[in-house]
Amino acid sequence: MKALCWHGKKDVRYDTVPDPIIEHPRDAIIKMTACAICGSDLHLFDGFMPGMESGDVLGHEFMGEVVEVGSENKALKVGDRVVVPFTITCGECYQCKRGNFSVCERSNRNKEAADKVFGHSTAGLFGYSHLTGGYAGGQAEFVRVPFADQTHVKIPDGLSDEQVLFLGDIFPTGWQAAMQCEIEPTDTVAIWGAGPVGQMAIRSAVILGAKQVVVIDNVPERLAMAAAGGAITINFDNEGVVERLQELTQGKGPDKCIDAVGMEAHATRSIDSIVDRAKQAVMLESDRPHVLREMIYVCRPAGILSVAGVYGGLIDKLPFGASMNKGLTWRMAQTHVKRWTDDLLHRIQEGQIDPSFVITHTVPLSEGAGMYETFRDKKDGCIKVVLKP
Template sequence: MKALTWHGKGDVRCDSVPDPTIVDGRDAIIKVTSCAICGSDLHLYDGVMPSMKHGDVLGHETMGEVVEVGSQNKALKVGDRVVVPFTISCGECFFCKRGFFSGCERSNPNSDMAAKLWGSSPAGLFGYSHLLGGYAGGQAEYLRVPFADVGPIKVPDHLTDDQVLFLSDIFPTGYMAADFCDIRGGETIAIWGCGPVGQMAIRSAFILGAERVIAIDTVPERLALAAAAGAETLDFNKVDIFEAIMEKTHGRGADATIDAVGTEPETTASVDSVIDRVKVALFMGTDRPHVLRQAIHCTRNFGVVSIVGVYGGLLDKVPMGSAINRGLTFRMAQTPVQKYLPLLLERIEKGEIDPSFVITHRAGLEAGPDLYKTFRDKQDGCIKVVLRP
């Protein structure tokens, strides 16, 4: 089959690789009808995540048709149309039973490797390094889905692929980011990053009852899309973000802030942003937490900082003194997608949101390598890429 594979920093190829097969009785094989390039895939493209190997199949936003099921899988049958969560979860362990599916204790076969870096291992993920299981991803013609009697959600035929594909990751992630903000009605939420996850967070914040959303980015197309949803927009290259948010909130700060950027923010003129970039370039640091620092300072006393941007290692000079002395709450996670799927599918069916609004580019797998670069470089108005094998 054809698949997008990783061969080093900036080197993604459309290769021929072996077809997946059933390995465990709970497995399923799906024929991929739609998949997407995620912003977190760019961390792999840029060589930020460790433990990638040449030929690894990429991708964790995937849906398709079931073509084979394992002997123990009673939840799916051939012909079912499903969306596959990016988190691989057994459904039976301590964390899965409590709804913390992204903390699954059984799905990462390389948990010892992850524990050395993070203390304990999270769940395995599709197409996202051997640190997180070494699973082949879904930017391919076919995908093997472990624990397929727990993860995939069946979707009705009257909804298009474009409407439901993002249930795999960016819609639940953006929704969780807003959900973490403890929105009860009337809040002001500030969101750094107007990429796909940020766009979902903006709309989710309004759905949950936020009165105002302040969206921060520098890409005109992203800011325009945020404004179309009703957000007030700030270009971080044109204004002092802290001063602007304080002015908008009468000196109090946002009720909650969302970091939807993570480890690779754009470098700004601020001293800490430049130092972050230099440290990473000189292998003196692993992440660039400029956005997180700014979000902390822009959150009102006893507010919430919601973190869904991907960080991988140790963060330098995070202002914990500010957070502690002002009573901030931090909430963060890899998204336990399975927890949110039924609710979010229902919101789509009710017409409360159509996640397809974020798609700007559609193509076949063969165009994938070029579109990785287009997406990474923010060229051609690219906000979200959907591939159809």
């Protein structure tokens, strides 16, 4: 079969790889019908995540049709149409039973390596380094899904791939980011990053009843999409973020702050961002935490910081004293996808939201390698790429 494979920093290729096979009785094989390039994939493309090996199949946001089912998998049958969450979940361990699916205790088959890096292992993830299990990803014609009797969302008739594809990652990620904020009707919610996750967080915060949603970015197409979703926009190239947020909140600061950027944050008017890039270049720091610093500084005392953006390693010069003394609450996690998907699928069916609004480019899987750079550099107005086999 054909798949998009990682061969090193900025080197993604459309390769021929072995077809997947059933390896465990709970497995299923999915024929991919749609997949996407995620912002987290760019961390792999840019070489910021450890544990990748040449030839690894990429992709963790995908869906398709079941074509083979393991003997113990009673939840699926051939012909079922499913979205596959990017977090692989057994459904039986201590964490899964509590809905903490992104820290499933059984699905990371490289648990010992992850334990050494993180202290305790996270769940297995598709297409996202050998620290998270080394599982082949979904930017491929076929995908093996382990624990498939749990790791799936069945899709009813009448919904297009484009409407439901993002149930596997960015829609529940944006929703969880907003849910972690415990939004109240009087809240101003500030969101850093108007990429795909930020766009979903905007709509989620609006649905959950925030008084005011403000988004910070510098890409005109992203800001226009954010405004269409109900957000007040701040272009950090043209105005000071802290000053504008103070103005919008009568000097009190936003009640809730969401980081939808992660480790590759940058700012054109910020000295700390320049220093972060220099430290990264000489391996004194792995991630760029400009957004975290800004959120700590501007957030209203006793507010909530919700981190949806992915971080992979070490950050420097974080004003933790300010965070502690202001009484800020931090909430963060890789997304517990299955915790949210029943509700979100219902909202799509009811017409409350159509996540396909975020798609700007749809191309064949064979052209996917070139789209990594287009997506990363926001060329051609690119906000979200969908790939079709």
